Amino acid sequence: xxxxxxxxxxxxxxxxxxxxxxxxxxxxxxxxxxxxxxxxxxxxxxxxxxxxxxxxxxxxxxxxxxxxxxxxxxxxxxxxxxxxxxxxxxxxxxxxxxxxxxxxxxxxxxxxxxxxxxxxxxxxxxxxxxxxxxxxxxxxxxxxxxxxxxxxxxxxxxxxxxxxxxxxxxxxxxxxxxxxxxxxxxxxxxxxxxxxxxxxxxxxxxxxxxxxxxxxxxxxxxxxxxxxxxxxxxxxxxxxxxxxxxxxxxxxxxxxxxxxxxxxxxxxxxxxxxxxxxxxxxxxxxxxxxxxxxxxxxxxxxxxxxxxxxxxxxxxxxxxxxxxxxxxxxxxxxxxxxxxxxxxxxxxxxxxxxxxxxxxxxxxxxxxxxxxxxxxxxxxxxxxxxxxxxxxxxxxxxxxxxxxxxxxxxxxxxxxxxxxxxxxxxxxxxxxxxxxxxxxxxxxxxxxxxxxxxxxxxxxxxxxxxx
Amino acid sequence: xxxxxxxxxxxxxxxxxxxxxxxxxxxxxxxxxxxxxxxxxxxxxxxxxxxxxxxxxxxxxxxxxxxxxxxxxxxxxxxxxxxxxxxxxxxxxxxxxxxxxxxxxxxxxxxxxxxxxxxxxxxxxxxxxxxxxxxxxxxxxxxxxxxxxxxxxxxxxxxxxxxxxxxxxxxxxxxxxxxxxxxxxxxxxxxxxxxxxxxxxxxxxxxxxxxxxxxxxxxxxxxxxxxxxxxxxxxxxxxxxxxxxxxxxxxxxxxxxxxxxxxxxxxxxxxxxxxxxxxxxxxxxxxxxxxxxxxxxxxxxxxxxxxxxxxxxxxxxxxxxxxxxxxxxxxxxxxxxxxxxxxxxxxxxxxxxxxxxxxxxxxxxxxxxxxxxxxxxxxxxxxxxxxxxxxxxxxxxxxxxxxxxxxxxxxxxxxxxxxxxxxxxxxxxxxxxxxxxxxxxxxxxxxxxxxxxxxxxxxxxxxxxxx
Numbered sequence: 002x003x004x005x006x007x008x009x010x011x012x013x014x015x016x017x018x019x020x021x022x023x024x025x026x027x028x029x030x031x032x033x034x035x036x037x038x039x040x041x042x043x044x045x046x047x048x049x050x051x052x053x054x055x056x057x058x059x060x061x062x063x064x065x066x067x068x069x070x071x072x073x074x075x076x077x078x079x080x081x082x083x084x085x086x087x088x089x090x091x092x093x094x095x096x097x098x099x100x101x102x103x104x105x106x107x108x109x110x111x112x113x114x115x116x117x118x119x120x121x122x123x124x125x126x127x128x129x130x131x132x133x134x135x136x137x138x139x140x141x142x143x144x145x146x147x148x149x150x151x152x153x154x155x156x157x158x159x160x161x162x163x164x165x166x167x168x169x170x171x172x173x174x175x176x177x178x179x180x181x182x183x184x185x186x187x188x189x190x191x192x193x194x195x196x197x198x199x200x201x202x203x204x205x206x207x208x209x210x211x212x213x214x215x216x217x218x219x220x221x222x223x224x225x226x227x228x229x230x231x232x233x234x235x236x237x238x239x240x241x242x243x244x245x246x247x248x249x250x251x252x253x254x255x256x257x258x259x260x261x262x263x264x265x266x267x268x269x270x271x272x273x274x275x276x277x278x279x280x281x282x283x284x285x286x287x288x289x290x291x292x293x294x295x296x297x298x299x300x301x302x303x304x305x306x307x308x309x310x311x312x313x314x315x316x317x318x319x320x321x322x323x324x325x326x327x328x329x330x331x332x333x334x335x336x337x338x339x340x341x342x343x344x345x346x347x348x349x350x351x352x353x354x355x356x357x358x359x360x361x362x363x364x365x366x367x368x369x370x371x372x373x374x375x376x377x378x379x380x381x382x383x384x385x386x387x388x389x390x391x392x393x394x395x396x397x398x399x400x401x402x403x404x405x406x407x408x409x410x411x412x413x414x415x416x417x418x419x420x421x422x423x424x425x426x427x428x429x430x431x432x433x434x435x436x437x438x439x440x441x442x443x444x445x446x447x448x449x450x451x452x453x454x455x456x457x458x459x460x461x462x463x464x465x466x467x468x
Numbered sequence: 469x470x471x472x473x474x475x476x477x478x479x480x481x482x483x484x485x486x487x488x489x490x491x492x493x494x495x496x497x498x499x500x501x502x503x504x505x506x507x508x509x510x511x512x513x514x515x516x517x518x519x520x521x522x523x524x525x526x527x528x529x530x531x532x533x534x535x536x537x538x539x540x541x542x543x544x545x546x547x548x549x550x551x552x553x554x555x556x557x558x559x560x561x562x563x564x565x566x567x568x569x570x571x572x573x574x575x576x577x578x579x580x581x582x583x584x585x586x587x588x589x590x591x592x593x594x595x596x597x598x599x600x601x602x603x604x605x606x607x608x609x610x611x612x613x614x615x616x617x618x619x620x621x622x623x624x625x626x627x628x629x630x631x632x633x634x635x636x637x638x639x640x641x642x643x644x645x646x647x648x649x650x651x652x653x654x655x656x657x658x659x660x661x662x663x664x665x666x667x668x669x670x671x672x673x674x675x676x677x678x679x680x681x682x683x684x685x686x687x688x689x690x691x692x693x694x695x696x697x698x699x700x701x702x703x704x705x706x707x708x709x710x711x712x713x714x715x716x717x718x719x720x721x722x723x724x725x726x727x728x729x730x731x732x733x734x735x736x737x738x739x740x741x742x743x744x745x746x747x748x749x750x751x752x753x754x755x756x757x758x759x760x761x762x763x764x765x766x767x768x769x770x771x772x773x774x775x776x777x778x779x780x781x782x783x784x785x786x787x788x789x790x791x792x793x794x795x796x797x798x799x800x801x802x803x804x805x806x807x808x809x810x811x812x813x814x815x816x817x818x819x820x821x822x823x824x825x826x827x828x829x830x831x832x833x834x835x836x837x838x839x840x841x842x843x844x845x846x847x848x849x850x851x852x853x854x855x856x857x858x859x860x861x862x863x864x865x866x867x868x869x870x871x872x873x874x875x876x877x878x879x880x881x882x883x884x885x886x887x888x889x890x891x892x893x894x895x896x897x898x899x900x901x902x903x904x905x906x907x908x909x910x911x912x913x914x915x916x917x918x919x920x921x922x923x924x925x926x927x928x929x930x931x932x933x934x935x
Contacts, residue, residue: 074584117541197664
């Protein structure tokens with residue numbers, strides 16, 4: 002018996018228009034909502050029926066429960082008062098791109114399973130090189146190329162796998178050693194563990210007084226490892242650390258990697274997109290020497306999660322590490338070798354059409370708009386930096402190179418926790434902490450799509466009030 | 469200077485309504501479009517400007533290019549005439565759930581970063597146990613629990629990592645051996661490679677004449693491995709193989725795994741959701757004995773990609789394998805231990821609010837609707853099976869246990885390729901091949917949201933015409 006679905010195409014139109022309006026209303030109202038959800042653990046589940054419904058429920062009652070049950074448990078990442086972690090931009094254009102991707106519902110695992118999904122993605126990876134002034138070694142016309150992954154964590158993992166592949170044959174797994182600074186993102190250690198190495202096989206390299214990796218210390222560690230028959234195979238450097246936007250010296254690190262034959266991966270998850278503005282191109286320093294590179298338009302370039310770019314200078318070891326071809330995935334285009342099959346660039350087999358939303362964003366804003374967007378946040382951050390720098394109760398603890406301000410209350414760790422909690426519990430802003438040089442410090446990451454100077458003024462007023 | 473974005477909230481309303489209408493029109497028109505995109509490699513890229521735009525472009529011209537440039541390169545996975553691979557359902561409700569998730573733009577990496585994202589996900593994992601009659605060992609109230617991942621490939625990987633973690637300390641990496649049948653999904657080998665084992669460390673277990681794993685052969689392999697000081701640590705069994713919906717005998721395999729201390733993971737990516745109907749609960753046989761289990765609502769349960777359920781009987785080794793906590797992710801709720809942080813159940817750190825769309829689907833259709841949906845496809849498959857079984861030019865090569873019909877032209881491999889290509893090139897249907905018992909065979913996977921008996925009639929007419 003054919004199934005009669007509850008929502009036909011006309012009902013989808015009505016429900017879809019209403020959902021668009023719901024989102025538009027939400028965005029309009031967003032700045033008045035408490036940023037950090039105040040609910041207690043278990044309270045959302047408590048409001049939900051224990052068992053799933055036997056009968057279909059009316060769409061109106063489902064949508065009503067979004068307001069009733071879900072919304073109290075939302076921490077508003079799109080709020081202009083969100084200064085925690087790094088931003089997670091969901092611009093209107095990118096949301097429409099995600100919607101279209103879902104409506105088309107195509108699988109981009111192979112070129113053949115939707116050629117446009119693969120080719121638009123390749124094209125966007127090349128466009129991003131132009132937009133950001135990145136080296137040609139990542140261009141799809143050469144031995145390298147780019148792809149869009151879900152996250153920089155996955156980018157770190159596939160970089161480790163490609164490096165491991167390049168080292169395989171000569172070296173054994175338990176001889177391999179990887180390196181990252183103590184300020185590298187936790188994804189470095191997670192990738193190392195997933196790839197089958199022990200945590201001890203990742204060396205934490207000392208940093209200088211601006212929290213950047215010390216290349217001389219890296220060289221000394223590699224030398225000692227080699228003497229003891231361990232094999233340096235991978236370095237994860239960071240262009241813009243999570244705690245303080247510190248920039249590891251890529252070129253000097255590349256010199257060391259070259260001497261020891263190690264793969265150099267650069268994580269610029271947050272900071273990389275700043276290169277859209279020529280005055281911030283310092284974030285690209287040394288990238289013409291690296292093996293792989295990742296940055297996230299889903300953080301600071303107006304594209305909703307997930308959209309993480311990953312480029313590689315030589316795709317061969319990457320594809321060798323990740324390609325497994327059963328008969329049921331074979332097809333003439335792949336066998337012919339003239340196409341890219343992006344399943345061989347990532348962990349999962351299936352993949353969404355993520356390039357659509359990035360295409361929408363780049364075209365709707367233009368290079369000029371993207372530049373103005375990034376500049377506006379850097380300007381706001383500099384303003385906050387100046388005010389905190391001259392405030393009696395606070396001190397700046399790291400240079401504000403882009404849009405992250407890292408600072409602390411001079412009263413000590415407990416005072417910083419108190420200020421953070423007071424502001425977050427007020428609901429009027431949300432910021433998070435980190436530890437630098439053994440001390441608890443606060444971070445204000447300015448970069449939400451709707452953050453304007455008045456929101457940063459309000460954050461400063463809160464900091465002043467709770468000082 | 470504040471940035472003036474090109475699309476304000478009112479323009480988003482207009483563009484959003486238009487995008488909803490575009491999708492509604494697309495779905496209405498879908499059955500008349502050629503299913504498999506006929507474009508040549510490079511033609512989509514050729515139609516795109518080489519360089520990104522400097523100035524913002526008008527939204528209307530961007531959307532016009534979707535029709536003009538993107539659509540010719542789309543293979544229509546949502547077409548009612550799509551019978552390739554397995555289906556990738558994008559029901560209207562799930563698309564609205566994806567839209568809402570993008571509009572909220574929250575990160576569910578930690579409970580604290582949006583409690584509703586975590587708690588609705590946990591609740592949906594428990595609801596699915598009820599809907600499908602799955603064992604209580606996977607319920608969140610015990611030592612196990614579930615999560616929503618992007619794909620069953622990632623599920624296979626995290627299962628391997630949890631198994632490796634459980635084996636660590638006692639055994640060395642190069643001693644470990646994993647097992648799967650020769651008909652297991654390619655994700656098994658991919659997971660083994662990613663986890664740092666050599667391809668030789670995955671043994672392909674012989675199958676019986678219905679392509680199900682032979683548990684006696686598994687036992688013999690494990691015994692031999694143990695004698696040679698290799699350690700059986702992981703078995704991936706399949707409930708519904710890709711090539712022919714074969715079901716490995718889970719209970720007998722669990723006996724072997726118990727004797728040798730190996731982790732048993734079951735991949736039911738496609739078939740698992742059939743258990744929503746009591747008469748198909750055979751797909752659950754033996755699951756009360758397994759360590760982890762995965763199935764994909766994004767294949768056959770009306771929920772757009774990505775939405776893959778993963779359950780584990782004991783979450784401890786999984787979390788131990790995947791948890792890395794830097795200071796900047798610490799928070800009171802996580803430190804208190806009363807909440808789930810789903811970042812510790814997956815490869816990436818960030819995660820979308822995927823539970824919303826599954827919640828929408830389950831409530832809008834109800835258990836009754838989901839049952840009727842699955843039954844309708846099984847009925848259509850049985851009808852196609854009967855007609856092919858009595859056709860002179862075709863023979864059925866495997867039992868049609870659910871909605872996949874595996875068959876072949878009696879004229880040999882080349883004839884099967886000819887029939888496949890003729891049908892696919894006609895644009896009127898799309899099916900793919902596999903190899904069973906050394907012979908090329910065809911697969912008709914019936915399960916698209918809009919497939920009705922008349923579309924299967926048309927597929928049969930095409931098969932008859934090209935016989």
